[in-house]
Amino acid sequence: xxxxxxxxxxxxxxxxxxxxxxxxxxxxxxxxxxxxxxxxxxxxxxxxxxxxxxxxxxxxxxxxxxxxxxxxxxxxxxxxxxxxxxxxxxxxxxxxxxxxxxxxxxxxxxxxxxxxxxxxxxxxxxxxxxxxxxxxxxxxxxxxxxxxxxxxxxxxxxxxxxxxxxxxxxxxxxxxxxxxxxxxxxxxxxxxxxxxxxxxxxxxxxxxxxxxxxxxxxxxxxxxxxxxxxxxxxxxxxxxxxxxxxxxxxxxxxxxxxxxxxxxxxxxxxxxxxxxxxxxxxxxxxxxxxxxxxxxxxxxxxxxxxxxxxxxxxxxxxxxxxxxxxxxxxxxxxxxxxxxxxxxxxxxxxxxxxxxxxxxxxxxxxxxxxxxxxxxxxxxxxxxxxxxxxxxxxxxxxxxxxxxxxxxxxxxxxxx
Numbered sequence: 001x002x003x004x005x006x007x008x009x010x011x012x013x014x015x016x017x018x019x020x021x022x023x024x025x026x027x028x029x030x031x032x033x034x035x036x037x038x039x040x041x042x043x044x045x046x047x048x049x050x051x052x053x054x055x056x057x058x059x060x061x062x063x064x065x066x067x068x069x070x071x072x073x074x075x076x077x078x079x080x081x082x083x084x085x086x087x088x089x090x091x092x093x094x095x096x097x098x099x100x101x102x103x104x105x106x107x108x109x110x111x112x113x114x115x116x117x118x119x120x121x122x123x124x125x126x127x128x129x130x131x132x133x134x135x136x137x138x139x140x141x142x143x144x145x146x147x148x149x150x151x152x153x154x155x156x157x158x159x160x161x162x163x164x165x166x167x168x169x170x171x172x173x174x175x176x177x178x179x180x181x182x183x184x185x186x187x188x189x190x191x192x193x194x195x196x197x198x199x200x201x202x203x204x205x206x207x208x209x210x211x212x213x214x215x216x217x218x219x220x221x222x223x224x225x226x227x228x229x230x231x232x233x234x235x236x237x238x239x240x241x242x243x244x245x246x247x248x249x250x251x252x253x254x255x256x257x258x259x260x261x262x263x264x265x266x267x268x269x270x271x272x273x274x275x276x277x278x279x280x281x282x283x284x285x286x287x288x289x290x291x292x293x294x295x296x297x298x299x300x301x302x303x304x305x306x307x308x309x310x311x312x313x314x315x316x317x318x319x320x321x322x323x324x325x326x327x328x329x330x331x332x333x334x335x336x337x338x339x340x341x342x343x344x345x346x347x348x349x350x351x352x353x354x355x356x357x358x359x360x361x362x363x364x365x366x367x368x369x370x371x372x373x374x375x376x377x378x379x380x381x382x383x384x385x386x387x388x389x390x391x392x393x394x395x396x397x398x399x400x401x402x403x404x405x406x407x408x409x410x411x412x413x414x415x416x
Contacts, residue, residue, distance in 0.1 A: 001363070003394040003415055004385055005374050008206025008237040016050040016210050020057040020200075023213040027198045032066030039067045039197065040105075040131035044161055045075035045089045047255035047293060047370075048139050048202060049209050052094035055137060058200060059102055062135070071095065071104040072128045074136065074161035076168030077326035078254060078297070080319045083108055085295075092255070092293055110166045114189060120174045122159065122186055123167030124194070136162075137200040140228045142236070144263040145271055145327075146180040149226045152258075154199035154216065155187040165326055172328040176272050184222060191218050201228050206237035208370050237372050239265060239280045240391055241364055241381055245353040246346070247282040248365035248376075250411075252300055253291025254323075256370045259332055260300025261287070265369035268303055270331045280364070284349040288342060288408065290314045291368070299323040302334035305352075306345045308407075312338050341406030367411055374415050 013019055039062050043055055055071070062069040071090070079085030083106035090096070090104065097104050110123040128134055136157045143151035150156070160171045160183070174182065190196075196218045205211040212231075216224045239247075252260035263269035266285060267278040287304040289311050290296070296316025301307060302324075312335060324333035339345050350358050363378035374394070377385065385391050394415060401409045 001365075001376050001378055001400055002397045003374060003376050003412070005392050005394055005415070006237070006240050006372070006388075007390045007392075008373055009235045010207060011205040011209060011211035011235070013210045013212075016053045016213075017057055019210060019213040020054050021061070023200065023215045024058070024061045026215045027217065030065055030197055035066055035068075037067055037132040039069040039133040039135055040072045040125075040128040041069050042072050042074035042128065042134065042136040042157055042162055043090060043095060044138055044157055045073070045078040045086075045254060046139060046258075047093060049204065052099065054200065054202065054213065055095055056100055058135065058137060059100055067133065069135075070102050070131075071100060072125055072162070073104070073106050074125070074128075074157050076161055076163065077165035077322055079295075080316075081108060081165040081322055081326070085319075088295065092295070108164050110164050113193065116182075116185060116189060118174075118178070118182065118185065120182055120186060121170050122190065123163040123170060124190075125162045125164055128162055129194075133195045133197045135197050135200065137202070139202045139204060140225060140232045141204070142229070142233055142264050143180070144257060144259045144269060146175070146273060148179070148181045148183070149229070150184050150187070150222070151229055153225050153229065154201055154221060155183050155225055158190055158194075158196070158199075159183050159186040169326045169328075172326065176328060179273070188222060191221060196221075201225065203228060203232050203235065205235050207373060211235055236264070239364055239366070239372060239375070240388055241362070241377065241384055242279050242281055243362060244280045244282045244364055245355055245361045246284045246286060246349045246363045247280070248286050248288065248346075248363065248408075249304070249368060250288045250366065251291040251368045252287050252298070252304075253294030253368075254297045254299065255291055255293035256368045257300065259303065260294070260298065261303065262369040263303070265372060266303070270303060271329055283353050286345050286349050287311065288345075295319065297323055299327075299332050301336065302332045304336045306348050307336050307338045308342065308345060309338055309340045342408045343402060343406040346400075365408075374411060376411070
């Protein structure tokens with residue numbers, strides 16, 4: 001094995017506050033007609049780089065414009081589908097009432113606002129509906145479950161995230177056999193009926209750092225998000241090798257991806273709406289541990305072939321099952337075969353890979369699907385390392401190193 005580093009797209013953005021303020025200049029004409037006009041600011045459950053700064057600057061902008069903003073968690077059933085759980089999720093990103101200087105209304109009550117001609121019921125957070133205005137803040141990126149003109153972003157937050165548990169469940173149920181393309185139809189309907197001031201779209205570069213912040217007005221939201229999704233895809237990183245025998249993922253978690261590990265990176269997804277098997281075409285996935293930021297939610301562990309006892313012990317099954325059932329994806333909560341040590345898991349991966357001579361195993365190890373700059377790879381990938389100008393060898397080739405308990409050593413700090 002050796003450690004390598006790949007060069008990803010870098011945005012060069014260093015001052016998030018400046019980028020947010022610059023983006024909000026586009027909507028600087030917005031002002032409250034009355035000093036009592038409230039704005040529900042919808043914030044999700046993803047660990048977006050600098051999200052606390054983005055939310056803080058948006059709140060100050062709204063206050064300066066004469067509005068009275070407050071925060072509404074827009075994360076479906078995440079956080080165990082409880083008000084305290086959803087507040088806890090936000091607090092891990094530095095978004096608290098004290099830090100933001102505004103209230104957080106995490107009430108889970110929703111209201112059915114319409115039934116589309118297709119039969120889909122649309123639910124929205126009652127606190128958001130009761131506000132005079134609405135602002136949604138979210139990252140634009142490819143979804144892990146489906147591909148369409150609009151995937152994960154402002155429209156999805158408006159139609160699904162703000163629907164809380166009830167709305168998210170209805171959407172996922174409806175999408176079985178009908179696809180998530182219905183998000184566009186639902187969003188088009190809602191834009192005519194909810195007082196959306198603007199959406200704040202966030203794009204990230206290949207390193208997961210802020211690349212662009214853009215304020216989008218309601219009348220341009222649908223078409224603009226379609227273009228922003230294309231831009232987001234162009235900036236995304238990937239594992240620069242294909243046809244792998246084993247992929248080792250050190251950490252999965254809700255703070256990393258909606259399904260713990262992004263299927264756009266692993267190439268694997270199992271779901272009632274359709275299975276995917278794309279590059280890097282992995283035979284066996286071994287997940288080592290659960291991210292502390294996931295708060296026990298192990299949704300997505302069912303996409304692995306093997307894991308460890310320590311990950312299983314850290315699972316909060318109530319949160320994990322709640323999330324999986326809401327998404328109509330019980331597969332994601334299924335616990336795979338697990339062993340006490342990493343050595344045992346790797347041995348099981350090797351034995352079931354179909355490779356007779358283990359020195360020929362094509363192995364890649366990553367910290368998480370959100371951190372793919374530095375990878376550990378096996379010797380059979382050596383020619384591909386040297387043939388790719390974007391990949392640099394960092395260390396000599398040597399066997400995996402384990403601690404006395406039989407677990408892999410963490411990524412060396414000098415590689416960070």
